[in-house]
Amino acid sequence: MTDTTQSALPQGVSPAQFEAALGQLRALLGPENVLTSEEDLAPYTKVMMSDADEKHMPGAAVLATSVEQVQGVLKICNQFKTPVWPISTGRNFGYGSAAPGTRGQIVLDLKHMNKIIEVDPVLCTALLEPGVTYQQLWNYLKENDIPLWLSCPAPSAIAGPVGNTLDRGVGYTPYGEHFMMQCGMEVVLANGEVLRTGMGGVEKSNTWQAFKWGYGPYLDGIFTQSNFGVVTKLGIWLMPQPPAYKPFCIQYEDEGDIDTIVEMLRPLKIANIVPNAAVIANVMWEAAAVIPRSKYYDGTGSTPKEVLEEIKQKEGMGAWNVYAALYGTAEQVEVNWNIVKKAVEATGKGKLITEEDTGNREPFRYRAQLMKGDMTLQEFGLYRWRGGGGSMWFAPVSQAKGSETKAQMELAQEILNEYGLDYVAEFIVGMRDMHHIVDVLFDRSDPAETARAHECFGKLLSEFGKRGYAVYRVNTGFMEQTADLYGKVKRDVDQTLKRALDPNGIIAPGKSGIFI
Amino acid sequence: MNRKLTHPLLAVAFVALAACGSSSDTASAGDKGKLIYLGKESIPKDKAEMVFQQTCMACHSTGVGPVILGRDLPPEAIKLFVRHGNRAMPAFTEAMIDDETLDRVAEMVSKSKAPPTQPAPTQPAQ
Numbered sequence: 088m089t090d091t092t093q094s095a096l097p098q099g100v101s102p103a104q105f106e107a108a109l110g111q112l113r114a115l116l117g118p119e120n121v122l123t124s125e126e127d128l129a130p131y132t133k134v135m136m137s138d139a140d141e142k143h144m145p146g147a148a149v150l151a152t153s154v155e156q157v158q159g160v161l162k163i164c165n166q167f168k169t170p171v172w173p174i175s176t177g178r179n180f181g182y183g184s185a186a187p188g189t190r191g192q193i194v195l196d197l198k199h200m201n202k203i204i205e206v207d208p209v210l211c212t213a214l215l216e217p218g219v220t221y222q223q224l225w226n227y228l229k230e231n232d233i234p235l236w237l238s239c240p241a242p243s244a245i246a247g248p249v250g251n252t253l254d255r256g257v258g259y260t261p262y263g264e265h266f267m268m269q270c271g272m273e274v275v276l277a278n279g280e281v282l283r284t285g286m287g288g289v290e291k292s293n294t295w296q297a298f299k300w301g302y303g304p305y306l307d308g309i310f311t312q313s314n315f316g317v318v319t320k321l322g323i324w325l326m327p328q329p330p331a332y333k334p335f336c337i338q339y340e341d342e343g344d345i346d347t348i349v350e351m352l353r354p355l356k357i358a359n360i361v362p363n364a365a366v367i368a369n370v371m372w373e374a375a376a377v378i379p380r381s382k383y384y385d386g387t388g389s390t391p392k393e394v395l396e397e398i399k400q401k402e403g404m405g406a407w408n409v410y411a412a413l414y415g416t417a418e419q420v421e422v423n424w425n426i427v428k429k430a431v432e433a434t435g436k437g438k439l440i441t442e443e444d445t446g447n448r449e450p451f452r453y454r455a456q457l458m459k460g461d462m463t464l465q466e467f468g469l470y471r472w473r474g475g476g477g478s479m480w481f482a483p484v485s486q487a488k489g490s491e492t493k494a495q496m497e498l499a500q501e502i503l504n505e506y507g508l509d510y511v512a513e514f515i516v517g518m519r520d521m522h523h524i525v526d527v528l529f530d531r532s533d534p535a536e537t538a539r540a541h542e543c544f545g546k547l548l549s550e551f552g553k554r555g556y557a558v559y560r561v562n563t564g565f566m567e568q569t570a571d572l573y574g575k576v577k578r579d580v581d582q583t584l585k586r587a588l589d590p591n592g593i594i595a596p597g598k599s600g601i602f603i
Numbered sequence: 604m605n606r607k608l609t610h611p612l613l614a615v616a617f618v619a620l621a622a623c624g625s626s627s628d629t630a631s632a633g634d635k636g637k638l639i640y641l642g643k644e645s646i647p648k649d650k651a652e653m654v655f656q657q658t659c660m661a662c663h664s665t666g667v668g669p670v671i672l673g674r675d676l677p678p679e680a681i682k683l684f685v686r687h688g689n690r691a692m693p694a695f696t697e698a699m700i701d702d703e704t705l706d707r708v709a710e711m712v713s714k715s716k717a718p719p720t721q722p723a724p725t726q727p728a729q
Binding site for chain 1: 668
């Protein structure tokens with residue numbers, strides 16, 4: 088068993104200083120909760136991005152089980168100026184997983200803080216600790232016959248609502264914009280104080296999970312995608328199970344149809360006819376969920392257009408495949424279904440597919456599961472498309488306008504194809520925007536392809552940036568470049584907040600490009 | 604340089620899994636089981652059974668990951684895969700699946716029988 092602490096030290100921290108910190112951490116948490124061996128740290132080092140593993144090698148991992156222990160960890164880290172990288176379930180696949188943003192940081196693993204503190208079936212709220220997984224919460228609701236639905240991202244079963252919400256992730260139900268459905272949080276600050284946001288600071292308050300805004304400046308946002316504190320409790324809203332649920336798919340044949348689709352969908356979304364975070368998946372995303380690329384193409388570069396046409400024909404897929412759903416009473420669903428049908432008919436193209444048409448077949452099945460917050464890992468099939476375990480999400484925000492989504496599609500295709508990579512993409516329909524999600528897939532066991540993917544990702548960021556497009560979230564290898572896109576003033580304000588709240592810069596330095 | 608898995612047991616296990624189909628040729632196989640979430644009656648009470656059903660089988664019975672049942676995979680190799688991950692397979696920390704539970708899951712997988720042939724669940728919509 089090799090000890091790695093000598094080779095993975097945080098910048099500016101001496102071996103003696105680091106070892107002294109570990110000694111104090113062992114005294115606080117117990118030696119079994121301070122991991123330093125290569126074997127113990129191995130699961131924390133598995134990343135999917137193009138950065139070298141060494142850049143994100145943790146110096147150690149520590150496991151806390153209570154707020155008091157988190158306070159103690161931060162006190163020790165302040166004393167020895169050793170940085171910590173908090174994780175909840177560490178399942179931010181394609182964004183950095185459980186590994187720290189920079190080498191040598193101590194992973195503060197909160198997986199053991201996994202209490203479902205409260206589910207209120209009347210107000211449809213939950214208060215959770217960071218280690219709770221979607222599967223755990225799903226099981227809890229089923230075991231207790233609570234008719235509430237979750238909204239989860241595609242790696243639902245093993246990811247968790249606290250981490251996903253804090254990274255401003257999305258799901259596929261009407262509650263799909265997760266941070267919008269968050270209400271109240273508890274944060275351990277770097278100085279050890281415990282802040283409860285919203286109504287949580289009011290003595291005897293019972294509205295912490297009922298009213299988001301509280302009084303004065305609304306603070307919850309500054310603890311998302313940031314490094315200003317360690318969130319130890321998070322409130323979320325849950326969706327009551329509707330009496331009727333109707334998932335459906337609309338297939339469009341040409342990739343240029345994205346313009347038509349978005350123009351058709353936007354009014355339905357804004358008017359809440361289609362209330363969920365619907366998706367518009369391209370043929371490669373659709374295919375990747377169910378087949379490997381090698382079924383149709385054995386080459387190494389981008390998948391040729393004629394191969395994509397063959398996949399569409401033989402697998403019965405559209406160039407774009409819209410997945411959306413209707414929720415409510417049977418009467419409401421019927422009314423809205425007629426509106427949707429007319430809207431699709433008005434486009435003069437598009438093939439509507441319902442659950443009755445497709446039965447239990449994939450990928451419709453897993454899409455229908457996701458849009459009602461059920462557990463499925465089917466979308467992990469994406470990682471099998473090219474194989475090799477490399478994945479980085481390129482996620483620029485687009486206006487919900489057809490011309491804009493088309494322009495982004497063409498630009499992404501051009502850059503990816505230049506590097507021999509595939510445009511595996513979907514648009515997730517937001518309130519007024521589209522989350523344009525491109526999975527930059529590559530064979531991470533191939534150094535040349537990994538290097539190409541790295542360069543490609545940087546170019547995607549810069550070329551999109553030149554046109555005023557920026558990502559809403561990014562992997563830990565590209566945080567600096569992304570932060571620059573948002574401008575100097577934004578970076579300065581972030582830094583001002585960081586210096587005020589964490590003057591020693593011990594919490595996740597570098598997260599979202601924020602340092603002291 | 605990216606770190607490579609160098610443990611000899613992983614190499615053995617990789618060969619064993621490759622022999623039963625690489626991750627790139629398993630999707631069309633028709634002999635996968637399928638998890639169906641019906642309600643609380645489908646939630647295992649036993650911790651190892653829960654991990655097996657709700658985590659392992661969520662990929663390895665749906666065509667997403669290679670078939671692992673009925674392959675006589677060595678428990679030690681299974682545990683190494685779980686802790687290190689492999690290519691697209693994520694790694695699982697001790698905090699996620701404790702050692703005792705992992706021992707039991709590895710034993711279950713190692714001694715498992717091949718699932719009965721079922722209609723392929725991964726045919727796309729027509």
